[in-house]
Amino acid sequence: MSVNTVLHNAKIFTEGRIVKGGVAIEEGKIIRVAKKAHLPSASNEINLHGYLLLPGLIDIHVHLRDQLQTYEEDFFTGTAAAVAGGITSVLDMPNNEPVTMDCVSLRKRIEEAKCSTVANVGFYSAFPRNEDEITSVINDGAVAFKLFLNTQIGGLDIKNDDALFRAFNKVSELGAPVAVHAEDQEAVETAAELEQRLGHKDIEAYLKAHKPEVEAKAVERILRIARKTNVQIHLCHISSKQALALINGVRKRGLMVSCEITPHHLLLTDEDLKRQGTMLLTNPPVRNKNIMNELWDAVGRGQIDVIASDHAPHLVSEKTADSAWNVKPGIPGLETLLPLLLTKVNEGRLTIANLVKLTAERPAEIFRLHNEGFLKEGCNANLTVVDMKRREKIKSHEFYSKAKYSPFDGWSVKGMPIKTFVNGQLVMDEGEVVAKPGAGRIIRSG
Ligand code: DOR
Ligand code: ZN
Ligand code: ZN
Numbered sequence: 001m002s003v004n005t006v007l008h009n010a011k012i013f014t015e016g017r018i019v020k021g022g023v024a025i026e027e028g029k030i031i032r033v034a035k036k037a038h039l040p041s042a043s044n045e046i047n048l049h050g051y052l053l054l055p056g057l058i059d060i061h062v063h064l065r066d067q068l069q070t071y072e073e074d075f076f077t078g079t080a081a082a083v084a085g086g087i088t089s090v091l092d093m094p095n096n097e098p099v100t101m102d103c104v105s106l107r108k109r110i111e112e113a114k115c116s117t118v119a120n121v122g123f124y125s126a127f128p129r130n131e132d133e134i135t136s137v138i139n140d141g142a143v144a145f146k147l148f149l150n151t152q153i154g155g156l157d158i159k160n161d162d163a164l165f166r167a168f169n170k171v172s173e174l175g176a177p178v179a180v181h182a183e184d185q186e187a188v189e190t191a192a193e194l195e196q197r198l199g200h201k202d203i204e205a206y207l208k209a210h211k212p213e214v215e216a217k218a219v220e221r222i223l224r225i226a227r228k229t230n231v232q233i234h235l236c237h238i239s240s241k242q243a244l245a246l247i248n249g250v251r252k253r254g255l256m257v258s259c260e261i262t263p264h265h266l267l268l269t270d271e272d273l274k275r276q277g278t279m280l281l282t283n284p285p286v287r288n289k290n291i292m293n294e295l296w297d298a299v300g301r302g303q304i305d306v307i308a309s310d311h312a313p314h315l316v317s318e319k320t321a322d323s324a325w326n327v328k329p330g331i332p333g334l335e336t337l338l339p340l341l342l343t344k345v346n347e348g349r350l351t352i353a354n355l356v357k358l359t360a361e362r363p364a365e366i367f368r369l370h371n372e373g374f375l376k377e378g379c380n381a382n383l384t385v386v387d388m389k390r391r392e393k394i395k396s397h398e399f400y401s402k403a404k405y406s407p408f409d410g411w412s413v414k415g416m417p418i419k420t421f422v423n424g425q426l427v428m429d430e431g432e433v434v435a436k437p438g439a440g441r442i443i444r445s446g
Contacts, residue, residue: 002040002041002042002043003024003025003026003031003040003041003042003043004025004026004027004042004043004044004424005024005025005042005043005044005045005046005381005424006022006023006024006025006039006040006041006042006044006045006046007022007023007025007046007048007053007383007421008022008036008039008045008046008047008048009022009036009047009048009049009050010022010023010048010050010051010052010053010385011050011051011052011053012033012053012375013052013053013054013055013352013353013356013375014033014374014375014376015376016353018052018352019033020035021033021034021035021036021039022034022035022036022039022048023039023053023375023381023383024039024040024042025042025381025421025424026424027424028380028381028423028424028425029371029378029379029380029381029424030375030376030377030378030379030380030381031377031378032377033375033376033377046426048385048419051385051386051387051418051419052352052385052386052387052388053375053383053384053385054086054352054356054360054375054383054384054385054386055356055360055361055372055373055374055375055379055382055383055384056086056087056088056089056360056372056382056383056384056420056421056422057085057086057087057088057089057337057338057359057360057384058087058088058089058090058091058359058360058363058364058369058372058373059082059087059089059090059091059308059309059311059334059337059359059363060090060091060179060234060260060306060308060363060366060367061091061093061179061236061237061260061262061308061309061310061311062078062082062090062091062092062093062308062309062310062311062334063092063093063095063096063310063311063312063313063330064078064079064090064092064093064113064121065078065096065313066078066096066109066112066113066116067096067097067098067109067112068096068097068098069096069097071315071402072313072314072315072318072402072403073313073401073402073403074116074402075112075113075116075117075121075437076116076117076118076437077400077401077402078090078117078311078313078334078401079116079117079118079119079121079440080118080400080401080433081311081332081334081335081399081400081401082118082119082334083118083119083420083422083427083428083433083435084334084335084399084400084417084420084428084431084433085334085335085336085337085338085339085417086338086384086386086417086420086428087119087309087334087337087338087384087420088119088120088382088383088384088420088421088422089119089120089121089122089369089372089382089443090119090120090121090122090311090334091121091122091123091124091143091144091367091443092109092113092121092122092123092124093124093146094123094124094125094126094146094153094154095126095146095148095153096109099126099153099154100123100124100125100126100142101125101126101127101128101129101153101154101155102125102128102129102130102133102137102155103128103133103136103137103140105125106123106125106137106140106141106142107140107141109123110123110140110141110442113442114438114442115437115438116437116438117437117438117439117440118422118427118433118435118436118437118438118439118440119422119427119440120372120382120422120423120440120441120442120443121440121442121443122143122367122369122442122443122444122445123141123142123143123442124142124143124144124145124146124179125137125142125144125145125146125154126145126146126147126148126153126154126155126156127145127147127154127155127156127167128154128155129154129155130155131166131167131170134167134170134171134174135170135174138171138174138176141442141444142176143176143367143369143443143444143445144176144177144178144179144234144367144445145167145171145176145177145178145179146178146179146180146181147164147178147179147180147181147222148181149180149181149182149183149184149185149218149221149222150181150183150184150185150188150218150283151185152185158185159185159186161221161225164222164225165225165228165229168225168226168228168229168231169229169231171231172229172230172231172232175232175368176232176445177231177232177233177234177256177258177366177367178226178231178232178233178234179234179235179236180218180219180222180233180234180235180236181236181237181283182215182218182219182222182235182236182238182243183210183214183215183218183283183284184214184215184217184218184221187213187214187217187218188209188210188214189209191208191209191211191214192209192325195208195209196325201322201323201324201325202324203273203274203277203278203281203324204274205324206281206285206324206325207270207273207285210283210284210285212239212240212241212242212243212284212287212291213240213242215238215239215240215242215243215284216240216242216243216246219235219238219242219243219246219247220246222235223246223247223250223255223257226250226255226257227250227253227255230255230256231256232256232257232258232366233255233256233257233258234257234258234259234260234305234306234366235247235257235258235259235260236260236308236310237260237261237262237265237284237308237310238259238260238261238265238295238304239261239265239284239285239286239287239291239295240287240291241291241294243259244259244294244295244298244303247259247303248303258305258306258362258366259303259304259305259306260304260305260306260307260308261295261298261299261304261306261307261308262282262307262308262309262310262333263307263309263333263336263337263340263341264280264282264286264310264331264333264407265284265286265287265292265295266292266295266296266299266307267292267340267408268280268286268292268407269286269287269288269289269292270285270286270287270288271288271289272286272407273285273286276407277320278319278320278321278324278327279316279319279320279331279405279407280331280407281319281324281327281329281330282310282312282329282330282331283329283330285329296349299350299354299358304358305358305362305366306358306359306362306363306366307337307341307355307358307359308337308359308363309333309334309336309337310330310331310333311332311333311334311401312329312330312331312332312333313330313332313401313402313403314328314330314403315403316405319405331403331405331406331407332396332399332401332403332405332406333406334401335399335400335401335406336394336406336408337359338359338384338386338415338416338417339392339394339413339415339416339417340408340411340413341355341359341415342355342386342388342413342414342415342416343412343413343414343415345388345415346388346414346415360372360373360374361373361374367445368445368446369443369445370445370446372443380423381421381423381424382421382422382423383420383421384417384419384420384421385417385418385419385420385421386415386416386417386418387415387416387418388414388415389414389415390414390415390416390418391412391413391414392412392413392416393410393411393412393413394406394408394409394410394411394413395409395410396408396409400433416431418430418431422435422439422440423439423440423441425439427439
């Protein structure tokens with residue numbers, strides 16, 4: 001028997017442990033994980049020289065932009081950034097121009113992405129104006145709904161608990177998750193208006209409007225409504241102890257709830273934000289050192305399901321202004337997530353098994369991405385090869401992303417992705433993206 005590709009001589013992370021051997025790939029699927037003697041021959045044999053082979057990372061929180069925002073990022077540059085960073089699949093957020101929020105906008109976005117990506121891409125949709133369209137948005141290929149509680153994106157009135165309840169009821173029947181940006185709009189706006197009336201426009205004022213309490217308020221509200229409907233909730237970029245306590249409380253009572261954290265909330269503090277200024281502004285903002293340590297403790301206790309980048313590219317000119325209120329929040333993160341986390345593995349703060357769980361296994365489980373997230377026979381051949389010993393400096397001017405800046409610029413990392421395979425095809429080799437647009441496919445749930 002002869003197959004398409006065999007990857008030889010790897011340390012393979014499979015079924016929770018590391019084994020020496022190789023992987024046979026046929027038509028984009030892993031058909032065997034075995035020692036060399038038990039692998040078929042192949043037209044394409046690649047020696048991995050003992051490097052670690054992981055299931056491809058799934059980044060469930062990415063803003064790919066494109067359409068009317070190609071000046072910030074497009075489907076090719078965004079997915080090239082993903083595979084350069086060892087990420088094989090991404091889920092795209094809906095706050096685009098035009099907003100992804102119904103069948104027409106979703107179909108159009110999928111159509112435009114289809115032949116343009118080098119990573120696999122799944123799509124979130126915002127809620128449609130018409131509740132009756134919720135089912136068809138999922139049938140048309142949305143992986144989940146995204147609900148922003150800080151500002152209305154899409155057709156659902158975020159101030160109206162009854163409307164949220166009805167929408168959640170519909171989604172729960174479909175078995176799809178609702179991902180939530182939890183910052184309470186009214187609380188943020190009241191505090192922001194007060195600061196602005198006082199003429200405050202610096203980072204300190206911005207932080208006063210985006211306190212941990214506004215996150216907790218939104219989490220409390222959304223979990224209260226969700227509990228009445230049994231809908232599956234995923235909380236994005238959690239950044240406070242209070243929110244974590246609320247999530248753990250309902251988890252114990254059986255609600256399907258998961259949460260995510262970003263590398264910037266784990267590795268940067270308000271001190272970095274004050275030093276670096278508005279270029280590092282995000283929503284929610286990075287927190288103080290105590291909170292950062294509490295978030296690490298939560299990772300250690302297994303209370304965080306996912307680490308995701310919240311890759312949110314903007315122009316440098318959109319990131320700088322003399323008032324923090326006029327700056328676009330968000331930073332690129334696709335090309336730094338894995339090197340930063342591998343560095344933490346090398347430092348003993350995280351195990352490889354935890355890293356894989358947080359960036360591949362749980363993402364696949366939460367969003368029902370069939371045959372993704374695991375390196376085993378029958379799964380899709382989305383794979384990341386890492387060199388745990390390679391030392392590099394983060395160089396944001398070399399990013400594939402159009403957003404060529406990073407709060408981690410110049411940081412020393414140890415551990416780098418060196419090859420990425422998407423659907424069995426080598427798409428990144430030694431940091432260089434070697435695939436043409438179209439190598440990625442559109443992901444659906446189930
Ligand atoms: O920092 C952020 N950037 N937070 C968001 O909620 C939106 C995102 C973006 O789209 O730029
Ligand atoms: Zn968000
Ligand atoms: Zn986001």
